[in-house]
Amino acid sequence: MDLCAACREALPVSDHACTRCGLPLAYPAPFCGHCLRGPPPFEATWAALSYTSPVDGLIADFKFRARLPQGRLLGQLMADVLAPRVVMPDCLIPVPLHRHRLRERGFNQSLELARPLARRLNCALIHDAVIRIRATPPQYTLAATERRVNLRGAFRVAPGFEAGHVALVDDVMTTGSTLREIAAALKAHGVGRVDVWVLARAG
Structure with missing residues (x-):
């Protein structure tokens, strides 16, 4: 499966976005109001x-x-768009699924997207750096205010993992609650910089 050049050109992109959380903006500005009031625990977000x-x-x-x-196809497209724009990290970390969800689905969509990125950038891919230790209801089934509570204590950084700069890879970023929780765990573990790379950013 592939996309012709015209179809690729027609895919929706945001002209302006907050550099910190990737939220689409109606006008050019470095940060959105949310990040000015309380920045997330990651430094930058890149959405294809x-x-x-x-x-x-x-x-x-x-x-x-x-x-x-x-x-x-989506992973290759993500690599094409992001490769020229991102700051190179020490490694890529796909957002993990709990083992029950992984068994049910059969694959981790974030890992499948991260593989072409890692190949394109010749960057290490560490799929087990972060472990999901608690099963939670899917985020899309919850209201925005419930999402942060849903994820508290759901992730643990693997013992012995060390990196100065990592990029979290995910398919879709909506409120960013999952990515915030993982970034906070990585920062508490000693990681100096966390970036977020997503295939798509919701407005």
Whole structure:
């Protein structure tokens, strides 16, 4: 499966976004109001696309219908867009699934997206640096105010993991609660800088 040049050009991108959390903005500005009031525990967010049609449908097919060729296409697209823009980290860390969810789905969508990125950038990919130790309801089923509470204590950094600068890789960023929780755990573990790389950012 592949996309022609015209279809790639038609994919939705945000013209302006907060450099810290990636939130799409209506005008050029370095930060959104949320990050000015209380910055997240990561330093920068890079999003390849905006989470609107047809990207939302492509991701849903990949993630919930196990369309792995679509996942490879999206990972390669993510690599094409982000490779020239990002600051190179020491390693990439895909957002982990709990073992029960992984068994149910059969694959980790974030890991599938991270693989083409790691190859393209010749960057280490460490899939077990962060472990999801507590199963939680899916974030998309919860209101924004419930998402942070849902994830408290859900992640642990693997003993012995060391890095000065890492990039977290995920498919979609909405409120950013999952990525905040993981970034905070990494910072508490001694990681100096955490960036976020996502396929799509919701507005």
